[in-house]
Amino acid sequence: MAAVEPGRAARRAVLWVPDWPVAAAVAEGLVDPQVPVAVHDNRGVVVASAPARAAGVRRGMRRRSAQQLCPELVLLPADPVRDARAFEPLVQAVETVVADVEVVRPGMVVFLARGPVRHVGSEEILAELLVGTVATETGAECQVGIGDGLLAAMLAARAGVLVPAGTTPAFLAGQDVAALTLAASTRQATAETAELVDLLRRLGLRTLGAFAALATGDVAARFGTHGLGAHRLARGLDVRPPVSRRPEDDVLAATELDPPAERSDVAAFAARSLAEQLAERMLRRGVVCARLQVAARTEDGTELVRTWSIDDAPTAAELTDRVRWQLEGWLSGRSGRPPSAPLTHLELEAQEVSPAGAVQDGLWGRSRRGEAQASRAALRVQGLLGAEGVLVPVLQGGRDPRAAARLVAWGDEAAPLRRTDAPWPGQVPAPWPATVPTEPVPARLVDAVGAEVRVDARGTTSGAPARVVVLPHAPTAAPGPVEPGEYPLLAWAGPWHGTERWWSGQGRRRAYVQVVPDGAPALLLALEQGAWRVEGVYD
Known part of the structure; x- marks a missing residue:
């Protein structure tokens, strides 16, 4: 007799907005929706609009190649804050239909399907209601997918289909193993999953079905804890199997905002310290979380709550990103329902907490006291002058010294926009000058x-x-x-x-x-x- 699968994946629904970074730029009036647009990072094109794709622009393409194919292409740098800020009105629209919504990333939300389906009558009615509500209140076009487990629901949303209950393994079997990266919500998890996908392909396991056919013991021995989670996703299950013991208590960090915060940059200063406290408490307890709840209270007593999906052991920077994005969505003034008064209380709660497989300090121990003091001093200055008050230089590719450096706000991801190892014809030969004046x-x-x-x-x-x-x-x-x-x-x-x-x-x-x-x-x-x-x- 075949072994019974331990646990069963919950039925989830995912709402996904295609090309969201482009849609966010259009929503904020940065570009015309009719012109070809591409959003890029330091590796190449991240998202291309429909007119740009019609001209041949594809994701992962180098910017120079994209501009050669489409000379009228409008290039915009990737901006997670802009994406999250513009996404808040859409999440508020979804909340008029569904009560408990989790934001996976700007452009995608997930929720348990059972309750809303019982309320409206069927999955088809729920999907039509969500698409219509979002289009009416925000003007955005979205797709809804429902399936057993998170990965199946994500793939169903991208295809705009509803996967019947019990058919998830067959639905996933033919999908490319690269689909596993969709379920990663942090930079570390994305990098680890990309390495796993590359290894699976080199081993000849190119589909989720081929990966799911491997024995669990073999996967654990060869790919470790992260591979086991990916293996469960490939089989249409939840990442974490159900456990019989009492779950870990949630981890909480809260602070009072005095004076009350009306601007997102002021609130972000307190949020950064709060995120560091939460990450340190999780590290001391040796736990990881699956959800981060951001809660705020205003002067008139209004409660604001938003939940973000997050996996693995999130760093303080990754927690700060989610909180800062959410504060931008609430306080930027672009939301359909902004706070009725300044914020007086901010609270972060790590939910669905479970023991970490391996959580420890870095190889060389904790950061030195001087580094911690410098970080706190930079945060204080940012609290006084705003996020752009403290900038950090980042080296990147370019033909001259001025183009080969960019300034980013302290605490943001110090990632170059252009590859340093790319060929740069006409580049000034090394060594480059040590001093570059602010103005030539x-x-x-x-x-x-x-x-x-x-x-x-x-x-x-x-x-x-x-x-x-x-x-x-x-x-x-x-x-x-x-x-x-x-x-x-x-x-x-x-x-x-x-x-x-x-x-x-x-x-x-x-x-x-x-x-x-x-x-x-x-x-x-x-x-x-x-x-x-x-x-x-x-x-």
Whole structure:
């Protein structure tokens, strides 16, 4: 007799908005819905609108390739805060139909289907009611799917179907193993699942059915705890099997906001400290959670509550992200039902808590005291000046030193928008200057007879540079990296030139020259639109 499967997956419903990052940008008035739009991160295109896909733009494509296929393509950087802020009105619309809703990520919500189905009469009626309500109240087009277990419901939503009860294993069997990444809600879980998917494909297990056919013991021995959770998803079950013992108590962290917070950046300062407390308490107890509930109370006693799905052992940064996104949704003023008064109380609760398989400090122990003090000081400054008051430089790909660095707010993901290992034709050779002025300093580069040195389209100079003249700054400008004056040159190298975005009709041509003046540090000069500027100073 075949063994009985321990536990049964709950029947869940998922509401999904296709291309949500694009829809969020349209909702906030950043782009026209009729033009081709793509949202990108440091790896490439994340989401493309329907007009962009019709032109051949695909997810994962490099931005340069996408622009070559569609020159009129509008590129927007990925912004999780924008996505979450614009998603709050849609979640509020869903709550008019369903009481207990969990946000998996901006653009997707999940809830248990049994109660709402019993209330409205059938799954088909529930799906039609949700689609109609969202379209009427927010104007967004969504799809609803229902199935046994979270993964089946997610795939059903993407297909816009209702999977009959008991047929989930057959529905999942033919799906690609890459579908497992849909159920991951944190960066760590997404990275681990992507590695697992890559390994499964190299082993010849390309479908969920092939993965589900493996024996549980073999999966545990080869792929560990994370692999076991993915194996349960592939079989149409819940990630965590039911247990007979009493569940762990929820973990709570709360604080009073004094003075009350009316703006999201002020509330986010308290939320960050609160998230760190919650993460530390979970770490000490050795537990993980499946849900994060964010609750707030206003001056007039109104209660605001939202629940987010979250898996694995969330870090303080990942908890902070969810809370900050939610506060933006409540306090940004774009919600259909903003808070009636400033927030006076904020509370975070980790729900569906279970023992962690392996939760411990980093390999080199806890962060040092100085690092913790610096982090707290940065958070205090952000509380006074706002999130953009403390910025951190992040290196990224680019052709020149100015383009190869971007500034992100302290606590945000310090991820580059452009790959550092990608080829950059016309890139200024290493080493790059140690100092890059906030604003380029105007200068002149002249030859032995005093004529301005020019660079033609072939990269040939009009004459050998002999002197560099650093022009004086405006009285209101900050001090420059080199004193104004005229300096004879001891040596020079270059030029390196290139044209950017030549296919768009709005390209710009630049040429770079390295010079070693007598009496001043070595300089990196740039020629653009007929004018020379100091772009960097070498040590």
